[in-house]
Amino acid sequence: MTTPPDELDAADPLAPFRDRFVIDDDLVAYLDGNSLGRLPRATLDRLAAFVREEWGGRLIRGWSEGWVDLPVEVGDELGAALLGAAAGQTVVADSTSVCIYKLLHAAVGLRPGRDQIVIDATNFPTDRYLVESVASARGMEVRWLEPDLVENVTADVLAAALDDRTAVVLLSHVDYRSGTLLDLPGLTRQVHEAGAVVIWDLCHSAGAVPIDLDAAEVDLAVGCTYKYVNAGPGAPAYVYVAQRHLTDAAQPIAGWWSAADLFAMSDTYEPSASVRRMLSGTPPVAGILAVQEGVRLIAEAGVDAVRTKSEQLTAYAVELVDELGLEVVTPRDPARRGSHVTVRHPDARAVTERLVERGVVPDFREPDLIRLGLSPLTTSYAEVAAAARILGEVTAPIG
Amino acid sequence: MTTPPDELDAADPLAPFRDRFVIDDDLVAYLDGNSLGRLPRATLDRLAAFVREEWGGRLIRGWSEGWVDLPVEVGDELGAALLGAAAGQTVVADSTSVCIYKLLHAAVGLRPGRDQIVIDATNFPTDRYLVESVASARGMEVRWLEPDLVENVTADVLAAALDDRTAVVLLSHVDYRSGTLLDLPGLTRQVHEAGAVVIWDLCHSAGAVPIDLDAAEVDLAVGCTYKYVNAGPGAPAYVYVAQRHLTDAAQPIAGWWSAADLFAMSDTYEPSASVRRMLSGTPPVAGILAVQEGVRLIAEAGVDAVRTKSEQLTAYAVELVDELGLEVVTPRDPARRGSHVTVRHPDARAVTERLVERGVVPDFREPDLIRLGLSPLTTSYAEVAAAARILGEVTAPIG
Numbered sequence: 001m002t003t004p005p006d007e008l009d010a011a012d013p014l015a016p017f018r019d020r021f022v023i024d025d026d027l028v029a030y031l032d033g034n035s036l037g038r039l040p041r042a043t044l045d046r047l048a049a050f051v052r053e054e055w056g057g058r059l060i061r062g063w064s065e066g067w068v069d070l071p072v073e074v075g076d077e078l079g080a081a082l083l084g085a086a087a088g089q090t091v092v093a094d095s096t097s098v099c100i101y102k103l104l105h106a107a108v109g110l111r112p113g114r115d116q117i118v119i120d121a122t123n124f125p126t127d128r129y130l131v132e133s134v135a136s137a138r139g140m141e142v143r144w145l146e147p148d149l150v151e152n153v154t155a156d157v158l159a160a161a162l163d164d165r166t167a168v169v170l171l172s173h174v175d176y177r178s179g180t181l182l183d184l185p186g187l188t189r190q191v192h193e194a195g196a197v198v199i200w201d202l203c204h205s206a207g208a209v210p211i212d213l214d215a216a217e218v219d220l221a222v223g224c225t226y227k228y229v230n231a232g233p234g235a236p237a238y239v240y241v242a243q244r245h246l247t248d249a250a251q252p253i254a255g256w257w258s259a260a261d262l263f264a265m266s267d268t269y270e271p272s273a274s275v276r277r278m279l280s281g282t283p284p285v286a287g288i289l290a291v292q293e294g295v296r297l298i299a300e301a302g303v304d305a306v307r308t309k310s311e312q313l314t315a316y317a318v319e320l321v322d323e324l325g326l327e328v329v330t331p332r333d334p335a336r337r338g339s340h341v342t343v344r345h346p347d348a349r350a351v352t353e354r355l356v357e358r359g360v361v362p363d364f365r366e367p368d369l370i371r372l373g374l375s376p377l378t379t380s381y382a383e384v385a386a387a388a389r390i391l392g393e394v395t396a397p398i399g
Numbered sequence: 400m401t402t403p404p405d406e407l408d409a410a411d412p413l414a415p416f417r418d419r420f421v422i423d424d425d426l427v428a429y430l431d432g433n434s435l436g437r438l439p440r441a442t443l444d445r446l447a448a449f450v451r452e453e454w455g456g457r458l459i460r461g462w463s464e465g466w467v468d469l470p471v472e473v474g475d476e477l478g479a480a481l482l483g484a485a486a487g488q489t490v491v492a493d494s495t496s497v498c499i500y501k502l503l504h505a506a507v508g509l510r511p512g513r514d515q516i517v518i519d520a521t522n523f524p525t526d527r528y529l530v531e532s533v534a535s536a537r538g539m540e541v542r543w544l545e546p547d548l549v550e551n552v553t554a555d556v557l558a559a560a561l562d563d564r565t566a567v568v569l570l571s572h573v574d575y576r577s578g579t580l581l582d583l584p585g586l587t588r589q590v591h592e593a594g595a596v597v598i599w600d601l602c603h604s605a606g607a608v609p610i611d612l613d614a615a616e617v618d619l620a621v622g623c624t625y626k627y628v629n630a631g632p633g634a635p636a637y638v639y640v641a642q643r644h645l646t647d648a649a650q651p652i653a654g655w656w657s658a659a660d661l662f663a664m665s666d667t668y669e670p671s672a673s674v675r676r677m678l679s680g681t682p683p684v685a686g687i688l689a690v691q692e693g694v695r696l697i698a699e700a701g702v703d704a705v706r707t708k709s710e711q712l713t714a715y716a717v718e719l720v721d722e723l724g725l726e727v728v729t730p731r732d733p734a735r736r737g738s739h740v741t742v743r744h745p746d747a748r749a750v751t752e753r754l755v756e757r758g759v760v761p762d763f764r765e766p767d768l769i770r771l772g773l774s775p776l777t778t779s780y781a782e783v784a785a786a787a788r789i790l791g792e793v794t795a796p797i798g
Contacts, residue, residue: 024456025457030458032459036461038455038458039450039455043450044450051631055435057423059435060760061755067633095680095681096654097654097655097656098652124664232684233454233466235683255494255525264765265523266524282632284494284632284634286633288633363459
């Protein structure tokens with residue numbers, strides 16, 4: 001017998017954060033904050049003020065009055081609040097895909113003479129496609145890990161692929177399908193022992209799972225902001241470059257915003273000595289402000305409190321799905337999962353459609369997975385309970 | 400004796416468009432719409448509705464309800480209204496720098512066996528830096544044109560650099576410093592006669608100068624939207640790929656949004672057969688909507704009417720600056736210039752600062768240039784006259 005959801009919500013120290021978001025939709029349960037987070041009220045106000053007063057009122061002067069520094073300023077805030085990154089190593093820029101591309105080139109350049117990039121076949125498509133593209137451009141080989149979806153990349157799986165040909169390993173901190181949380185410090189150490197460089201894709205973890213990139217001596221990292229950071233559809237991504245690599249991390253999209261002196265309009269290109277070298281073109285100001293508001297909400301709640309609620313939400317979801325007799329794919333040990341719970345069902349696509357018709361929004365992943373994304377600042381236990389009830393109804397055998 | 404500005408404004412058929420923009424700043428004259436255009440009122444409303452109702456209210460469902468098509472949908476609108484591009488060849492994406500990078504790689508791939516990229520030393524820094532980066536990555540040589548700043552790239556200048564080693568020529572339609580408008584159809588023909596591919600950078604022309612990419616048989620083009628398209632600071636860019644090149648134009652930032660089936664999450668990468676292949680990551684939805692509103696205003700005014708006013712505004716500015724006895728750098732033939740007029744002054748930086756103090760915002764370009772950007776939908780003749788009067792005062796010899 002599970003605890004009634006209203007008791008859990010009443011006892012939830014993060015429950016008041018739900019009121020900091022716009023929630024006036026027609027939904028019974030929004031369980032897709034791991035694809036697109038809800039809209040913070042502060043962001044609504046901030047964007048309106050930015051458009052009307054800053055763009056409309058300050059016009060070009062806005063650049064010298066602060067916009068020019070936003071990629072690094074918000075990068076530093078995000079790094080401190082979510083990534084365990086000291087200032088000067090994180091910058092908000094582009095899309096995740098463009099950032100992965102830049103980091104792959106930078107990483108390969110840090111290990112001349114080595115000719116393999118390692119990635120798992122379970123990784124998100126954009127990561128896999130970009131690894132193939134960069135490997136091909138640099139005359140390298142892709143070495144594929146083929147882990148079990150749920151166990152995902154363990155020390156043993158990784159060990160079998162590492163040798164003195166390994167230049168770079170690209171791993172996702174939380175698997176986008178199973179929700180499995182990888183051992184970031186341990187796998188990072190293992191990559192380093194093989195003399196290679198690691199890139200961590202934090203898309204499905206940052207904002208929901210505590211991360212300490214500096215302490216783990218991670219080399220490079222990347223993530224998006226439209227999931228648990230709640231920065232809106234197509235919000236910009238971020239990259240992290242460890243201080244020790246800043247001088248040598250060379251990325252090829254050498255636009256003017258990566259140059260040492262942005263407005264010198266210099267004859268020759270000299271990359272910035274700072275993390276600005278990871279920029280390329282003019283940054284999307286409104287998008288970065290939305291990132292800043294999203295980051296501040298998480299910082300205010302505290303990543304540890306967020307993680308605690310995430311573990312409890314996922315445990316509650318696992319318990320309720322178990323009661324329905326459906327298959328939970330996600331690891332049962334809370335320490336081994338991120339903030340979504342994945343259910344396997346032979347008719348997953350149809351079940352997802354029926355859930356949406358009933359006002360429950362999860363998402364579907366080919367071929368047979370239903371992801372229940374639990375976003376700690378906005379998801380209530382009542383939502384999880386309602387979703388589980390309706391999931392039971394739409395999957396119940398007829399008659 | 401010049402015509403009084405109020406008579407010119409009264410006779411201006413585009414004058415009513417000024418009211419379609421937010422103009423409530425503290426400025427006497429905003430002459431930097433060629434760096435950052437003003438805020439359209441429609442954009443203010445559209446962005447507010449998007450954030451509140453679409454992101455806040457539809458959440459993840461927004462993607463399937465229309466956001467997913469925006470890059471191509473708005474690309475088509477922009478192509479039709481501003482570029483003379485039939486549907487299916489233009490897509491809104493990334494920043495100008497990232498788009499130039501993609502197009503350079505695509506262009507090089509269209510001419511295997513040729514090993515030179517041609518660009519002028521007068522081109523915008525980001526274009527030059529990216530040509531150097533891509534040339535280096537592809538084992539190619541950069542062949543520099545060294546034209547006079549004002550004459551810029553003429554047929555003679557270009558002819559001297561073209562031969563059977565030329566793979567790609569990257570040119571800016573309007574020079575960002577002098578305002579010189581290049582002969583896009585003629586130079587395109589010349590590049591083709593040499594068997595090479597041309598990329599046109601339209602940043603400083605599109606939205607102010609009529610363009611007919613299809614008629615001129617341009618291969619590839621790129622531009623920004625925060626200048627004459629008035630889409631806001633850091634708004635996304637666009638790329639154009641001629642239909643005949645779509646099958647072979649290969650760009651290396653092979654993110655999931657460039658794949659044939661976005662949500663198949665396929666094991667192997669297959670680029671989209673459409674212009675979507677030029678995308679990489681998740682597109683910035685709000686930014687694209689702002690592009691759409693900006694494009695619609697220009698479409699409503701009509702590019703030809705915009706061009707007519709642009710020519711008259713620049714002629715008026717040239718006349719007034721002449722009266723002050725200052726040096727006009729921009730070509731005197733309206734057919735040979737875009738929509739900004741550049742003044743050379745030995746103390747250009749200080750003069751710019753004094754103008755800004757007096758409420759006139761132009762912009763300064765190293766070492767001695769002051770650009771007066773005249774944005775046809777928003778700049779009034781009264782602004783130009785006031786700016787010229789104050790320019791006279793701040794440059795007048797003392798005593």
